[in-house]
Amino acid sequence: MPTHSDDLFAHSAAKAAAKKAPLAERxxxxxxxxxxxxxxxxxPGRLLQQISARQTLPSLILWGPPGCGKTTLAHLLAQxxxxxxxxxxxxxxxxxxLRQILDEAREQQRLHGKAxxxxxxxxxxxxxxxxxxxxPHVEKGLIVLLGATTENPSFEVIxxxxxxxxxxxxxxxxxxxxxxxxxxxLQDEERGLGAQHLTADEEALxxxxxxxxxxxxVALNTLEVTATLATQKETTHIDLALVEEAAQHKALLYDKxxxxxxxxxxxxxxxxRGSDPDAAVYWLMRMLEAGEDPLFxxxxxxxxxxxxxxxADPQALPLAVATKDAVHFVGLxxxxxxxxxxxxxxxxxxxxxxxxxxxLAALEDVKQHGPLPVPLHLRNAPTKLMKGLxxxxxxxxxxxxxxxxIDQPHLPDALRERRYYHPSERGQERIIKERMExxxxxxxxxxxxxxxx
Numbered sequence: 001m002p003t004h005s006d007d008l009f010a011h012s013a014a015k016a017a018a019k020k021a022p023l024a025e026r027x028x029x030x031x032x033x034x035x036x037x038x039x040x041x042x043x044p045g046r047l048l049q050q051i052s053a054r055q056t057l058p059s060l061i062l063w064g065p066p067g068c069g070k071t072t073l074a075h076l077l078a079q080x081x082x083x084x085x086x087x088x089x090x091x092x093x094x095x096x097x098l099r100q101i102l103d104e105a106r107e108q109q110r111l112h113g114k115a116x117x118x119x120x121x122x123x124x125x126x127x128x129x130x131x132x133x134x135x136p137h138v139e140k141g142l143i144v145l146l147g148a149t150t151e152n153p154s155f156e157v158i159x160x161x162x163x164x165x166x167x168x169x170x171x172x173x174x175x176x177x178x179x180x181x182x183x184x185x186l187q188d189e190e191r192g193l194g195a196q197h198l199t200a201d202e203e204a205l206x207x208x209x210x211x212x213x214x215x216x217x218v219a220l221n222t223l224e225v226t227a228t229l230a231t232q233k234e235t236t237h238i239d240l241a242l243v244e245e246a247a248q249h250k251a252l253l254y255d256k257x258x259x260x261x262x263x264x265x266x267x268x269x270x271x272x273r274g275s276d277p278d279a280a281v282y283w284l285m286r287m288l289e290a291g292e293d294p295l296f297x298x299x300x301x302x303x304x305x306x307x308x309x310x311x312a313d314p315q316a317l318p319l320a321v322a323t324k325d326a327v328h329f330v331g332l333x334x335x336x337x338x339x340x341x342x343x344x345x346x347x348x349x350x351x352x353x354x355x356x357x358x359x360l361a362a363l364e365d366v367k368q369h370g371p372l373p374v375p376l377h378l379r380n381a382p383t384k385l386m387k388g389l390x391x392x393x394x395x396x397x398x399x400x401x402x403x404x405x406i407d408q409p410h411l412p413d414a415l416r417e418r419r420y421y422h423p424s425e426r427g428q429e430r431i432i433k434e435r436m437e438x439x440x441x442x443x444x445x446x447x448x449x450x451x452x453x
Contacts, residue, residue, distance in 0.1 A: 023224035024217040026191040027184070032076050036216075037069060037177040038170055047168065048077065057081045057117060059138055059145040061153050061162070064170025065331060067215030070148040073170070074119045077146070084108045084116040090125035098133065105142050115144050123147035124156035131158045138164050152329065172214025179205055181216055182223055193227050200238035207240055210291030211247045213332060222247050264290075268343075269300060273308050277347035284343050285336070294335050298324045301342055312352035312427030319345055350427025358420035365415060372412035405439040 029035045032042070041048045051057055057077055062070040078085040086101045105116035123131070137143045138161075145165060149156060153167050182205050185192040212219035226238055226246040233242075264286055271279035287297055302324060305316040323342040327335040381391035398404045409416050423433035
């Protein structure tokens, strides 16, 4: 039987082990009040705040990027509802460990009448059969499942399990969130680095947030390496050079909120517009290496594909949108590969801003002329009264005519002769231009000729 001295020894050993844990592990929030970020789901009146207030926890899938706080949040939610808690890793654990957890859950339920909260880390790594094994225990209320995944649950979690859980989408931590965590670690004497009495330059901390790219674990553990280097160099001051050495990464002149941010993205877009793939890739990598959000870059690429390429290469916009999905699905650093492919494609594609100019011209007429009436022949006539008023009368169904080309106005009478879209001679728009010239020509052989029945 363990003695009092044995308990003291075990407690001391646990404290010693905790002090040797990585800084990110030591600084895990102990309460929801200490938790940083995720205000979209944890703010007042939000989903997880409501759960915490009710002290009842449904089965959840926590979906978010690495280092955003999924594991910590699962522990804190379980702590809030005061339920038995068990952790299970899809990478390290197997069927034997799961059976043991379920046996203990049954005993807890028999003694205390409470379901056990089972946290499954990296649940996407389980195959379909393994995920199926959770279903009956969730349905019977033996366990409340908290799954954590970095992958889209729609693709990686089986439908029956998804239907029995709520998906909570977590986001990468913001620069402000990471700065708060870093300063907290520097000041905390019990769990953090406060005992070293370190001071840090603001630019050094900002660089750490950019280097971490929303991952708290990376930010804190890099700070710990920096603190170790400071000790070796017999200094208590952390400057940019020291964190660069710790991160094995040089800071680039690039302030995501300042002028250089806009300068570099401007250079990137103008390189795409100027059909210079080499410069486009250079500016792309400048942004990524400096910690720019890849989704910000790809949003600009989607806009560029429609504005500067348009119908000269109709595949440009689908490619840009597919790149957005690839970046979201893959994440950095691999997301650099589809981004580079898209950048070189957009740079080398035929260019036309004809659609963009058509939009601006049409918008000008909308503002100038206001809500002009829709011509009667273009209006639907779902009622007898509307038919009697002439709605739809004389409408020509394009597919009944040769070449699906008809001599019928589609603009309001005041704008009947307006032309907004003027296709260029570049890429696919040359073909579009040739077709539209035939359709619009009064001498067209197909315009207005009805097909033989």
